[in-house]
Amino acid sequence: MTHNTTPRTTTNPQPAPNQPAAGPAPRPPHVLSIAGSDPSGGAGIQADIKSISAHGGYAMAAITALTAQNTQGVQGVHVPAADFLRQQLDSLSADITIDAVKIGMLANAEVMDTVGEWLAETRPPVVVLDPVMVATSGDALVDGDARKSLLRLLHQAHLATPNLAELAVLCGEPEAASWDAALQQGKALAAVHGTAVLVKGGHLEGDQCPDALVGPDGSVEIFAGPRVDTDNTHGTGCSLSAALATLQVQTGSWAESMRRAKDWLTGCLQASGVLDIGHGHGPLNHFHELWALQAPAAGxxxxxxxxxxxxxxxxxxxxxxxxxxxxxxxxxxxxxxxxxxxxxxxxxxxxxxxxxxxxxxxxxxxxxxxxxxxxxxxxxxxxxxxxxxxxxxxxxxxxxxxxxxxxxxxxxxxxxxxxxxxxxxxxxxxxxxxxxxxxxxxxxxxxxxxxxxxxxxxxxxxxxxxxxxxxxxxxxxxxxxxxxxxxxxxxxxxxxxxxxxxxxxxxxxxxxxxxxxxxxx
Missing domain, CATH: 1.20.910.10 (Heme oxygenase-like)
Known part of the structure; x- marks a missing residue:
């Protein structure tokens, strides 16, 4: 059964359709990405900045880790001291109004606890947690002792966006082999931790690629969509979660934000081939809508x-x-x-x-x-x-x-x-x-x-x-x-x-x- 309600909706009043807003145009959403850096530009902070910018947001970044990676895999990870991360976060919140936070790669328990403490103090209106544990290439990006800290961090988030492997780790179960099984895991996670969960079907077999917003009350809203036949999937989860954080500030509705983000992401995947980046899982074309206005059509x-x-x-x-x-x-x-x-x-x-x-x-x-x-x-x-x-x-x-x-x-x-x-x-x-x-x-x-x-x-x-x-x-x-x-x-x-x-x-x-x-x- 599907429902049209979603939990923890953050409101942001908008002018009525066809009615101009009073006064000057609203400023863009200030969106902070707390995540690791990807030097190839396809995932992490770099993908988040592109995604936030593509949706009209002003992107900021607090870097949790430096990686050596490309489209074929992760060759190394360096994690700066957690107190320096806290210094980055305090510096931003002391000076800038933060409308939304997207959280990506947090490499260890100390880093996760540091982010959780800062969130508890600042209470940003929108928090999207993408529990990055495994890269597209299959490389682990967090240590094995961080699960408990990550589960505590879920209580600070309004929306969590794990892939199927990450959802299974958070639930302490084997990875779901079917859409129904994935939904059951998403419902269990949302109910226990009191947060909305986006269940993503991208890693399942089949021509369709469904996603579902699951609330802690058991509500489910499904978003159907075709699977795009491409290997250019590097940074898909990072990009989607950053888009959702940015759109939520503007729409006040997780369902509407998801509809827009999913349509945009489909276009990113379809247009990814023109980038021709690397020899493994290439990145998305985050700015395909902008570049389509400039690039000539085929022929x-x-x-x-x-x-x-x-x-x-x-x-x-x-x-x-x-x-x-x-x-x-x-x-x-x-x-x-x-x-x-x-x-x-x-x-x-x-x-x-x-x-x-x-x-x-x-x-x-x-x-x-x-x-x-x-x-x-x-x-x-x-x-x-x-x-x-x-x-x-x-x-x-x-x-x-x-x-x-x-x-x-x-x-x-x-x-x-x-x-x-x-x-x-x-x-x-x-x-x-x-x-x-x-x-x-x-x-x-x-x-x-x-x-x-x-x-x-x-x-x-x-x-x-x-x-x-x-x-x-x-x-x-x-x-x-x-x-x-x-x-x-x-x-x-x-x-x-x-x-x-x-x-x-x-x-x-x-x-x-x-x-x-x-x-x-």
Whole structure:
């Protein structure tokens, strides 16, 4: 059975809907996090500050422990003296009005008792206790003698938010294997200690991820929700409890605070992949709602790039070199010059792609760029050399080739991975577009010639134009576009502008490269 009442509700009167509040806008909630530090930024104090800030609160912190940890585990814990923690707490409460307190990692009984004594003296209006005992990685974060002190601390809290493992430790029972069993443990804990308990179903199996607010009177309010398929769960409990403390000051209702916090947390998990932090359990995307206003939607950035180089695309198809290549009237000297320059370009370009492979954040992207570099050296250069062997020409590196290669090399060794991916993209995208148009025109002309009986295969560059129909290159181009788009979504506004600049410069060099044979041959 579910009920709509929750215990120990802290009230904070709000203006009626659609009715403006009198006087100046209310100040943000002052929320203190008492917890350990996570240098990777995903959990502990760092996660709490992000969570409080994401919900409009002013975040403060009293640090209980220093950890050496990352997304893969906890390598060390250092606990400062408890009297120094008390000094931090007294310093804050002597000067600042504290609207809510979120309590996280307390490493030992002495630290827990110190926090409990301070709470008894200051009586903050909202206290949320997240009894952090075990990290997402499975590492224990408190010593084994602290359970009794933690249970005493529960009496000072308005809401406790243990995960299933922590709930079992507090109840002195095995970890619940079902949702019903977890609810029974939550009810028992709430009744004995007189505090509300948030029972969390995140560690259970199944497609659903239910949570429930349980009161000391046995009341239960369930909050259903889908399970988000992600490994980026580092700091989930820290973030949720800090959000609840902040929201409770604003709503005065644990149920409403939980609804808002759960919706927000779901979005944090869904948007966590773009952060690409670490190799274990990555963090949440606490500011996904804010960053969504700044980051482009999927496909938006590369569409804007393609639109921006419309003049360059038009210029390429207006070049005499392209028109004569398509018609077959291109002077053989000009084609030989183009191939000789392209061979030199590809040799340098393969090194640039190798650099992209070295900088790539994932193994999949590393393999993609490495395969592109190999293709330049093995496949494409072989085609150039085969044709040039039949039409030998001695040509030094031309000015356009030099400038284009210098541009790519500069980005490769001074820019970011995202900038480099954007810089090499025109060589994929424009070449694929030119190939698509020229090959389609070649097939059309050959069909017309066959129908007219004038003979097919008379095109002097037909063999070359046939290579433009390479489906593998079209697929590689689509993959390169997707990589650049994903990098733009991950990047900052400044990095996107640098990506755009690198892309446009390369596109202009592509125009010059196709025009060079008629100018310099």
């Amino acid at each position: 938006e950035f590369t569409r804007s790039l393609w639109a921006q180089i419309a003049p360059e695309r038009e210029a390429i198809f207006a070049l005499d070199f392209i028109r004569e290549l398509a018609s077959g009237g291109l002077d053989e000297r000009h084609f030989a010059y183009y191939l000789a320059q392209d061979a030199q370009y590809l040799n340098a370009y393969s090194r640039v792609l190798s650099r992209a492979s070295a900088l790539a954040p994932t193994e999949d992207e590393q393999r993609f760029w490495a395969a592109g570099a190999q293709n330049c050296l093995v496949v494409e250069l072989a085609l150039h050399r085969e044709w040039l062997s039949r039409h030998p020409v001695e040509v030094a590196r031309g000015p356009v080739t030099k400038h284009y290669v210098d541009h790519l090399s500069a980005v490769a060794f001074s820019g970011s991975y995202a900038e480099l991916a954007a810089a090499v993209l025109p060589c994929y995208w424009l070449y694929a577009e030119v190939g698509r148009v020229l090959h389609a025109g070649y097939l059309r002309d050959r069909t017309l010639a066959d129908d007219a009986g004038t003979g097919a295969g008379a095109h002097p560059y037909g063999e070359w134009l046939e290579t433009y129909a390479d489906e593998a290159f079209a697929e590689a181009t689509a993959r390169a576009v997707a990589i650049v788009d994903a990098a733009a979504v991950r990047g900052s506004a400044l990095e996107r502008e640098r990506m755009r600049e690198a892309f446009v410069h390369s596109a202009r060099y592509e125009v010059d490269f196709f025009d060079a044979p008629r100018r310099h041959a």
